[in-house]
Amino acid sequence: MAKKTYNVIRPHQGDRWYEQGETREAEPVDVKHLVPGTLVLAKAEPTPQNKAAPAPKNKAR
Template sequence: MKFDVLRAHQGDKWYGVGDTRDAREVEVQHLVDRGVLRKAAPDVLNKAAPPVQNKAVSAPKNKASK
């Protein structure tokens, strides 16, 4: 199961804030209880938002290309 790191800590390696840790839930339950880790959201929710489209009308490069 995947967990989001809320506070830096040393487990099987060093985990910084914002890292994702893959571990068995029973092995890290004490860290979840203390607020060091939280269960990661499903991958669908972790996707980045689509890029914003440029809605501004751009001027033509020259008068002839109107």
């Protein structure tokens, strides 16, 4: 099974101590007991869909 990335929302001890705000990579079956209150599945940063074109550098007056 593939490892997934989780955000730590409460300090805990796993293979080492994890503090709040860190990320942890683990197998889902190994951390399923921590998912509701200690870990949250990290989501990928969304890419902007309709980003406006940059303004031209030389504007005619």
